[in-house]
Amino acid sequence: MESFKILEIKESVFADNDRQAAILRQELQEKGIFLLNLMSSPGAGKTTTLLRTIEALGAEFPIAIMEADIDSEVDARAISNTGVKTIQLHTGGMCHLDADMTRQGLLGLDAPAGSLVVLENVGNLVCPAEFDTGAVKNAMILSVPEGHDKPLKYPLMFSVCHAVLINKIDVLPYFDFDMEACKAYIHKRNPEAEIIPICAKTGEGIDIWADWLRQQVHAWQAPRNNKF
Amino acid sequence: MESFKILEIKESVFADNDRQAAILRQELQEKGIFLLNLMSSPGAGKTTTLLRTIEALGAEFPIAIMEADIDSEVDARAISNTGVKTIQLHTGGMCHLDADMTRQGLLGLDAPAGSLVVLENVGNLVCPAEFDTGAVKNAMILSVPEGHDKPLKYPLMFSVCHAVLINKIDVLPYFDFDMEACKAYIHKRNPEAEIIPICAKTGEGIDIWADWLRQQVHAWQAPRNNKF
Numbered sequence: 001m002e003s004f005k006i007l008e009i010k011e012s013v014f015a016d017n018d019r020q021a022a023i024l025r026q027e028l029q030e031k032g033i034f035l036l037n038l039m040s041s042p043g044a045g046k047t048t049t050l051l052r053t054i055e056a057l058g059a060e061f062p063i064a065i066m067e068a069d070i071d072s073e074v075d076a077r078a079i080s081n082t083g084v085k086t087i088q089l090h091t092g093g094m095c096h097l098d099a100d101m102t103r104q105g106l107l108g109l110d111a112p113a114g115s116l117v118v119l120e121n122v123g124n125l126v127c128p129a130e131f132d133t134g135a136v137k138n139a140m141i142l143s144v145p146e147g148h149d150k151p152l153k154y155p156l157m158f159s160v161c162h163a164v165l166i167n168k169i170d171v172l173p174y175f176d177f178d179m180e181a182c183k184a185y186i187h188k189r190n191p192e193a194e195i196i197p198i199c200a201k202t203g204e205g206i207d208i209w210a211d212w213l214r215q216q217v218h219a220w221q222a223p224r225n226n227k228f
Numbered sequence: 229m230e231s232f233k234i235l236e237i238k239e240s241v242f243a244d245n246d247r248q249a250a251i252l253r254q255e256l257q258e259k260g261i262f263l264l265n266l267m268s269s270p271g272a273g274k275t276t277t278l279l280r281t282i283e284a285l286g287a288e289f290p291i292a293i294m295e296a297d298i299d300s301e302v303d304a305r306a307i308s309n310t311g312v313k314t315i316q317l318h319t320g321g322m323c324h325l326d327a328d329m330t331r332q333g334l335l336g337l338d339a340p341a342g343s344l345v346v347l348e349n350v351g352n353l354v355c356p357a358e359f360d361t362g363a364v365k366n367a368m369i370l371s372v373p374e375g376h377d378k379p380l381k382y383p384l385m386f387s388v389c390h391a392v393l394i395n396k397i398d399v400l401p402y403f404d405f406d407m408e409a410c411k412a413y414i415h416k417r418n419p420e421a422e423i424i425p426i427c428a429k430t431g432e433g434i435d436i437w438a439d440w441l442r443q444q445v446h447a448w449q450a451p452r453n454n455k456f
Contacts, residue, residue, distance in 0.1 A: 127352075
């Protein structure tokens with residue numbers, strides 16, 4: 001009975017969050033801001049991938065980053081060293097960001113029109129998948145050491161992501177990771193998912209990721225740009 | 229205001245759970261059952277470590293395993309192949325186990341007196357740390373590919389664990405993982421934590437882990453055994 005009570009509370013939280021997320025997305029459209037929600041397990045390589053993304057696309061769009069962490073500023077410091085706008089969101093123990101927290105972060109960030117904003121969500125394959133942040137697209141990073149069976153175990157995360165980066169492919173020889181099986185498991189959850197193997201450390205595959213992301217940003221900003 | 233409301237709900241859930249956990253722990257003491265709550269990120273090596281633990285201690289105690297997964301039976305199948313009692317708990321999207329869910333699992337498992345029972349919690353460094361499952365001890369696995377900075381980012385998880393296994397030390401040469409810094413960060417969060425580097429794949433360090441676990445089980449079961 002206890003757990004049933006919790007689920008009711010969660011459902012009303014979800015419905016309210018979905019409304020907030022839809023409003024936020026509309027505001028982003030009006031401002032011509034593209035928001036990407038980037039998720040992964042702890043240590044899968046979100047920050048290193050962001051550093052590579054800034055290198056690849058920083059000359060094309062104003063980029064700004066929101067770093068969500070329970071505690072510490074490790075990642076925000078690494079990102080702000082690149083010179084892009086950064087804000088650190090301390091979630092105070094929360095395991096995910098919702099649309100309202102994302103809105104607060106965006107207010108604090110104050111990114112200019114035309115920006116590509118990335119929310120680096122809390123490292124967690126479960127809860128962040130349940131809350132629409134208001135982002136235009138969701139992406140997640142699965143790293144090779146985590147194993148190719150993760151789409152079987154964390155189905156919702158793989159279902160909600162438009163792109164799945166498979167990171168740390170440089171260490172493939174040292175792990176029992178079956179790339180083809182992994183791709184098949186991901187597509188079972190989400191037939192439309194774009195799967196991009198990368199190595200954020202060496203930069204391998206980042207051009208393909210940057211191409212995908214550039215295309216998404218242009219598609220989102222097109223209605224606004226066409227007005228001018 | 230929204231997030232404040234959520235926090236109030238969480239607090240009452242926590243208080244209720246703490247009571248349930250204390251009762252469950254007392255029942256376990258009376259039955260002479262030692263329950264270990266094993267936590268980690270997705271893919272850190274919980275199941276492989278359990279297989280090694282069964283090898284090391286299976287002749288000394290009856291061992292039984294509760295596998296918590298959002299979906300799939302991948303891990304339960306691997307464990308049940310060893311012949312130990314296994315139960316699969318489907319959490320239906322829940323990101324953690326609480327004391328009530330653990331009690332349900334124990335009822336279904338029906339482990340004999342004197343058992344070592346391990347709960348393999350949902351792969352998640354955030355939420356499972358917030359809920360006392362009623363376990364006698366908490367342990368977690370941090371794997372080398374996740375990076376040595378994780379104790380800074382997931383402070384609560386490292387604070388609540390009596391033992392921290394640092395797994396996948398066979399791949400240390402391929403990652404920028406600073407073992408001494410990692411140990412210092414863990415002890416900053418939790419000065420009493422037992423830190424044990426292991427490689428579940430090769431078996432390295434498993435003897436030290438088994439020694440620690442054996443000692444905990446004996447200490448817990450001593451009051452009961454002394455009665456006879």
